Amino acid sequence: MANNAKGLMQKTLIKNGISFYPPTYEVKPINILITDDTISQVSEKEIPTTPDMMIYDVAGNLVVPGFMDCHTHLSQSFGRGIYDNLHLTQWLLTMIENFDLTEEESYLATQLGCIEAIKSGTTTVAEMTTAGPYHEACIQAIADSGLRGDVCMALGDFQEGDGPPPEKNASQLLDDMRDLHQQWHGKYDDRITVRVSPVGLPACTEELIRGSRDLANELGVGIHIHNCEGDTETANAYDRFNMSEVETYEKFGLLGPDCQLVHNIWLNDHDKELIAEYNCSVVTCPSTNTKVTDGMPPMPDLHKLGVNIAIGCDGESSSGTYDMLQEARLVALLGKVSTMNAAMFTAEETYEMMTKNGLEAIGFDTKVGEIKPGYKADLTVIKYPAPHLIDETRLLSNLIYSATGGDVLSVMVDGKPLYWNGEMTQIDEQVVLAHILDVMRKGKHLIP
Numbered sequence: 001m002a003n004n005a006k007g008l009m010q011k012t013l014i015k016n017g018i019s020f021y022p023p024t025y026e027v028k029p030i031n032i033l034i035t036d037d038t039i040s041q042v043s044e045k046e047i048p049t050t051p052d053m054m055i056y057d058v059a060g061n062l063v064v065p066g067f068m069d070c071h072t073h074l075s076q077s078f079g080r081g082i083y084d085n086l087h088l089t090q091w092l093l094t095m096i097e098n099f100d101l102t103e104e105e106s107y108l109a110t111q112l113g114c115i116e117a118i119k120s121g122t123t124t125v126a127e128m129t130t131a132g133p134y135h136e137a138c139i140q141a142i143a144d145s146g147l148r149g150d151v152c153m154a155l156g157d158f159q160e161g162d163g164p165p166p167e168k169n170a171s172q173l174l175d176d177m178r179d180l181h182q183q184w185h186g187k188y189d190d191r192i193t194v195r196v197s198p199v200g201l202p203a204c205t206e207e208l209i210r211g212s213r214d215l216a217n218e219l220g221v222g223i224h225i226h227n228c229e230g231d232t233e234t235a236n237a238y239d240r241f242n243m244s245e246v247e248t249y250e251k252f253g254l255l256g257p258d259c260q261l262v263h264n265i266w267l268n269d270h271d272k273e274l275i276a277e278y279n280c281s282v283v284t285c286p287s288t289n290t291k292v293t294d295g296m297p298p299m300p301d302l303h304k305l306g307v308n309i310a311i312g313c314d315g316e317s318s319s320g321t322y323d324m325l326q327e328a329r330l331v332a333l334l335g336k337v338s339t340m341n342a343a344m345f346t347a348e349e350t351y352e353m354m355t356k357n358g359l360e361a362i363g364f365d366t367k368v369g370e371i372k373p374g375y376k377a378d379l380t381v382i383k384y385p386a387p388h389l390i391d392e393t394r395l396l397s398n399l400i401y402s403a404t405g406g407d408v409l410s411v412m413v414d415g416k417p418l419y420w421n422g423e424m425t426q427i428d429e430q431v432v433l434a435h436i437l438d439v440m441r442k443g444k445h446l447i448p
């Protein structure tokens with residue numbers, strides 16, 4: 001706990017905001033008292049101030065829970081825009097062949113992704129690092145940015161298609177995972193947590209999937225895994241195991257309420273029932289699914305079965321964005337057009353996918369994703385009014401269908417500003433951008 005000079009806990013007041021009040025999501029005034037890093041009072045009325053309070057007057061702007069991006073590969077920010085126009089299978093091969101960052105580049109690329117995420121209102125990332133031997137450089141960049149990070153590293157021990165052979169076997173990878181957990185889990189006042197992450201069945205053996213479940217149980221953490229993303233990859237996995245990916249995960253004991261399944265495109269009806277039966281959460285990444293033509297994510301079917309749906313921006317090399325508002329808008333629109341039902345995924349349901357459903361998916365012990373006493377002060381402030389954000393009675397609809405990350409004014413995690421009134425506070429953005437531009441211009445090795 002961070003005490004002030006007199007040994008008392010820091011009091012912070014967010015005053016003069018407006019916010020959505022669930023379950024109706026009516027817009028009303030909001031004032032939020034934060035004690036140390038946790039919300040201690042939420043009131044429509046003014047909260048009396050004391051001389052020791054840190055006061056942030058948000059001047060009538062909209063305060064929402066910080067967005068929870070439940071699947072990222074932040075170091076792929078260096079690959080944005082250079083692997084366009086490729087179907088997933090070709091994109092994967094091209095990126096694996098060419099994406100070869102140094103430790104410093106891995107840190108910088110992740111830092112770049114963090115800046116974009118923070119500036120568009122994200123406060124939590126569920127990061128699966130894909131930075132070869134430099135996973136820890138990525139995690140350090142997340143920790144230094146001030147974001148809350150539930151992190152893991154992509155584990156694969158099976159040669160996928162024409163890809164490179166694996167460098168380590170299942171047992172070595174699981175040892176690395178255990179070391180990573182020991183090194184990072186609970187660090188930075190619990191802002192960084194670690195979970196186990198076999199990358200996905202197309203690149204994993206039975207030994208690694210079963211071992212991942214055993215390790216997750218031993219460490220008391222969850223599982224994060226890609227599921228049924230590409231048509232070819234899903235078909236290849238079926239041929240290897242003579243059953244679907246989800247059925248194989250069930251057979252190997254992987255499924256459970258602590259399991260986050262990412263993508264979920266090529267599901268049969270039995271797969272969908274299994275995901276619901278085992279109470280898994282799914283993370284949908286529609287920008288990637290459309291840009292690299294993974295396919296149409298059948299989220300409406302899973303929604304009807306009561307499955308918890310969260311949203312992820314995935315890696316920028318495939319999605320092109322870490323803007324959760326853009327991603328959420330696409331979830332809603334694809335839900336509607338894929339079912340020809342304009343009522344599929346209401347603004348309220350979509351808003352929950354980018355906030356409180358993220359908590360259910362990640363399963364933190366610490367509470368985030370809502371503005372309530374006892375929850376961590378992870379908050380995002382959005383400029384209001386604006387030409388496309390006008391009139392409180394339709395503001396939630398405006399937020400989902402009309403807003404972008406560019407409307408975000410301020411962001412805090414654990415009651416500490418990471419971005420305030422348009423300025424990054426933890427990171428010197430201009431210095432970082434100049435450094436990154438220099439590295440990128442020399443980075444010919446990233447271009448296929």
Ligand SMILES: [Zn+2]
Pocket residue numbers: 071072073128226262314315
């Ligand atoms: Zn991914």
